[in-house]
Amino acid sequence: MPIPLFNSIASWLLKKRYHQIELFLKYPGEVQEEVLFQLLGIAEDTKIGRKHEFNSITSYKTFSERIPIVSYEEIEPLIERTRRGEQNIFWPTNIKWFAKSSGTTNAKSKFIPVSAEALEDCHYKSGKDLLCLYLNNNENSQLFTGKSLRLGGSKELYEDNGTFFGDLSAILIDNMPFWAELSSTPSSKVSLMGEWETKMSAIIQESIHENVTSLAGVPSWMLVLLNNVLEETGNKNLFEVWENLEVYFHGGVSFNPYLEQYNNLLPGKSFNYYEIYNASEGFFAIQDRNNADDLLLMLDYGIFYEFIPMEVYGLPDQKVLPLWEVEVNKNYAIIITTNSGLWRYKIGDTIRFTSTNPYRIKITGRTKHHINVFGEELIIENAEEALKNSCQKTGAEIIDYTAAPVFMSRNEKGTHEWIIEFRKAPEEIQYFTEVLDNALKSLNSDYEAKRYNSMTLEMPKVHIARKNLFYDWLNSKGKLGGQHKIPRLSNERVYVDELLEMNS
Numbered sequence: 001m002p003i004p005l006f007n008s009i010a011s012w013l014l015k016k017r018y019h020q021i022e023l024f025l026k027y028p029g030e031v032q033e034e035v036l037f038q039l040l041g042i043a044e045d046t047k048i049g050r051k052h053e054f055n056s057i058t059s060y061k062t063f064s065e066r067i068p069i070v071s072y073e074e075i076e077p078l079i080e081r082t083r084r085g086e087q088n089i090f091w092p093t094n095i096k097w098f099a100k101s102s103g104t105t106n107a108k109s110k111f112i113p114v115s116a117e118a119l120e121d122c123h124y125k126s127g128k129d130l131l132c133l134y135l136n137n138n139e140n141s142q143l144f145t146g147k148s149l150r151l152g153g154s155k156e157l158y159e160d161n162g163t164f165f166g167d168l169s170a171i172l173i174d175n176m177p178f179w180a181e182l183s184s185t186p187s188s189k190v191s192l193m194g195e196w197e198t199k200m201s202a203i204i205q206e207s208i209h210e211n212v213t214s215l216a217g218v219p220s221w222m223l224v225l226l227n228n229v230l231e232e233t234g235n236k237n238l239f240e241v242w243e244n245l246e247v248y249f250h251g252g253v254s255f256n257p258y259l260e261q262y263n264n265l266l267p268g269k270s271f272n273y274y275e276i277y278n279a280s281e282g283f284f285a286i287q288d289r290n291n292a293d294d295l296l297l298m299l300d301y302g303i304f305y306e307f308i309p310m311e312v313y314g315l316p317d318q319k320v321l322p323l324w325e326v327e328v329n330k331n332y333a334i335i336i337t338t339n340s341g342l343w344r345y346k347i348g349d350t351i352r353f354t355s356t357n358p359y360r361i362k363i364t365g366r367t368k369h370h371i372n373v374f375g376e377e378l379i380i381e382n383a384e385e386a387l388k389n390s391c392q393k394t395g396a397e398i399i400d401y402t403a404a405p406v407f408m409s410r411n412e413k414g415t416h417e418w419i420i421e422f423r424k425a426p427e428e429i430q431y432f433t434e435v436l437d438n439a440l441k442s443l444n445s446d447y448e449a450k451r452y453n454s455m456t457l458e459m460p461k462v463h464i465a466r467k468n469l470f471y472d473w474l475n476s477k478g479k480l481g482g483q484h485k486i487p488r489l490s491n492e493r494v495y496v497d498e499l500l501e502m503n504s
Contacts, residue, residue, distance in 0.1 A: 098114065123282075131143070293362065378447055400469075
């Protein structure tokens with residue numbers, strides 16, 4: 001099919017979808033209730049459905065009272081039975097795909113079920129919606145005259161007991177519809193290569209001669225790839241490699257620490273950045289406006305959402321809210337019920353609503369990835385914003401970081417210890433530390449209170465990481481590439497102590 005014709009047809013089809021999106025923008029509560037009862041109806045004859053009598057649930061209230069909220073550890077035995085081939089436990093259609101979760105660097109892996117319905121009605125639908133929303137905001141886009149450079153997971157898919165597991169990105173690429181394959185680079189064969197550094201070279205060789213109009217992938221790993229592209233080609237910026245490049249679709253980690261470095265790679269032109277929010281468990285939200293810093297919660301992907309206010313999260317009397325009861329500017333843990341058979345499942349992420357008409361969110365962190373040893377309630381959103389502020393004031397550029405508490409002892413107060421790998425280090429690390437500390441105080445009143453006169457918390461300690469420290473650390477755990485992430489904040493010192501030892 002000639003590219004101009006393909007471009008016109010694709011644009012027309014995607015814009016048609018926008019009218020369906022307008023439906024859940026206008027009737028969000030009704031759409032979410034419809035999703036819930038569709039899921040209950042579909043799964044009523046599963047083992048879980050019969051146990052909880054799905055066929056007699058007629059209201060959200062009954063649903064919330066009858067079905068418990070669960071963590072992965074609580075449903076792992078059921079998932080393992082399905083991985084061994086037993087079906088119809090929590091979802092009626094056969095589940096043969098399991099996304100090996102890389103949202104944590106813990107040794108223990110999670111295997112998240114991915115149904116055929118989730119592939120089609122959530123993950124691939126979201127890919128089309130991302131393009132739909134982008135085109136709706138950029139009518140003169142020439143996106144489909146070229147290809148999207150995608151950077152997926154570095155693990156191959158492994159067959160196990162008649163089922164398959166691997167990175168979610170690998171599962172998506174392996175099952176990719178023809179329209180996505182036609183418009184993507186590198187080839188699926190290269191995308192699914194297992195060894196990260198060999199794969200990096202292969203991606204560059206396949207992609208530098210293509211007409212790349214968009215980029216898609218996790219910012220930290222995409223940055224490594226793009227810098228290697230410039231090194232390979234000898235060009236000064238990416239527009240000299242791909243002159244028609246117009247947008248980068250990113251997700252997985254906060255973009256704030258990387259924005260300035262991307263602006264250096266993509267200078268001068270009017271270039272768009274679009275954020276997405278997806279995970280092994282599903283695809284949740286898409287940036288729906290140019291230059292926005294929040295995301296539209298997508299309500300018709302076969303996912304029913306609930307939320308727990310973080311101030312009561314984990315308490316015996318924690319309150320769980322449906323979408324129509326949330327408020328703006330409050331921090332919530334997300335609970336999901338999905339078309340892969342996850343029922344009231346804690347995914348471990350926290351978000352804040354910026355709007356309820358329509359429902360737009362910002363990702364604020366993880367329920368476990370925070371520091372709250374001294375009552376300071378430091379979340380990733382605070383850390384990212386403070387680091388961005390510190391870089392702007394000192395001219396520094398950050399590649400990666402992590403932080404953890406230094407616990408109080410008989411003779412010492414507590415503090416936070418940071419390890420930061422800089423692409424461009426500040427001239428004075430002490431000044432950078434002071435700017436970071438002051439930024440955290442301005443962003444977080446609990447942190448500020450604990451730092452008052454250094455009564456509870458002393459000034460943070462900041463270590464400059466040697467070059468490639470985080471890369472080498474991930475490599476030592478076999479976790480290079482794709483969706484693997486550095487744990488940003490932790491209440492424990494396991495990561496920090498390992499990194500400090502490697503940094504010495």
